[in-house]
Amino acid sequence: MSPARRAALPPGPVLVTGATGGVGVPLVLQLAKRGHHLVLSGRDRARLDQLSEQVRERGGSAVVRPADLRDATQVQQLVEQVLAADGVPAAVISLAGHSIHRPLADSLDRPHDLERLTGTNLLGPARLILGLLGPMGERGSGVVIAVTSATARIPNPGWAAYGASKAGLDAWLRAIRPEAARTGVRIAIIELPLVATAMAAPTYGSAPRGALSPEQAAALVLRALDRPLTLVSPAWARTGAVLSQAVPALAAHTTGIAGAWVTRLSRREVRR
Template identity: 65%
Template sequence: MILVTGASGGVGTALCLELAARGEDLALTARDRGRLEALAERVRAAGGTATVHPCDLRDQEAVAELAAEVLALHGAPSAVVSLAGHSLRRSLADTIGRPHDLVRLTGTNMLGPAALLLALLAPMSRAGGGRLLVATSASARIPTPGWAAYGASKAGMDAWLRAIRPEAEQAGVRITVVELPLVATAMAAPTYGDRPRGALTPAQAAARVLRGLDRAPAMVSPPWARLAAVLSQAAPALAARGAGTGAEVARRLAARTSAPCGREGQGRGPGGQGRADQERRR
């Protein structure tokens, strides 16, 4: 059985349907039960099996219950694909007085997923091993103004996974981190619109995740993101200046292109017009 978190999201749904076509047994989790049940129907119709396990990853007790429920029903998963995520674009000025942004984002993008993996690692190891695959973001390793809380939450998860990798792999559990670029899903829409130029489709992103699952590399990441990450480590002051300039250029471009016809809060670039903060849901 493969446990997929964020199963009902754009990338998660596309991935689950691919796995279903292979006849996989899936355990699906996210918060909204209705969306999970609708997806489970589609998984069954596509040739897989699915059980649904609603859970808010920000709630550590609920995460422990989720792990216990999945283990009791299925035994240890052969793989966990951690796709659940929450994003938020907000400038530093607008973040002042909002430390809870960090709490919310780390809860969904790091603390909840890490707690879930901690609860499953030992049973997976006892069952002969397995795979963990976690979606992070290029902004985890590249300074991205406006995305500080999101980038920090993904970077925290990335650092945690790198640190546990040697011990996890000794226990038979291989870890793959997938750094996704922009994907045209509900997560990206409030900032970039429904069809952002240059974005992957959910199916393309799911194909990257699936390749990661099949081949088990330590990391799946676009070459440009790897290069930018190395440069930002080697020359942090220069990288910060470059990121600041890039954000300002993007803000001006977006101000020019989105003002007359953009929907409220739907600027076409990282600095788009509209709300100062853009996120899918609170």
């Protein structure tokens, strides 16, 4: 999309969480080429510093704000630092996430998996967004983009903890979206399908067949930033969400079989 056709953003930085992740890096570098001032957040300070240098090489500017979204205190400090030092964000792009693939039999003594994933995928992003929505609403403009998952609304055996945490964020954002819109803040949800990142590699291999590249996934996020969209999701995911509500038992059974089949077909390693 040409710059003239992009949706105009208000003054302010673009905050990206999970900035050093598989989708975060190409997204940040594309934003840098556009000249945005970026606030980069993640857990690894050294990697954030390296990324900020790449941003400057491409004509953008960036500051680094490390934070672990599982830590409520760190999230609150991140909110305070951004508002005090960087200003009210023009856009908040929530990419940070964590996944675990584990069948029920292996999960019976691991309730902490739910705690870990909920902290990263639901509670942390929600705390961050809540802390910034007020100032953005007072200004009367802004965009919040959150990446969930194409399977967030389709129960998938083996991905129970991951799906629950992503579905929780998805449902929460859908519920607050109309009220945020009345203050001038648009909330967009990106339900990504499989992406060939390090997070997916333990289950699908380092080069899964049929997966989006990180660059393709980043392009979907940019699409939501540039256009007045509230949802970017594959057609099969929207259809699956309807079926999972209409025939839940059959849908869950079918999804489990299909998921195992897709995993076997998708798994592929890079040949060296």
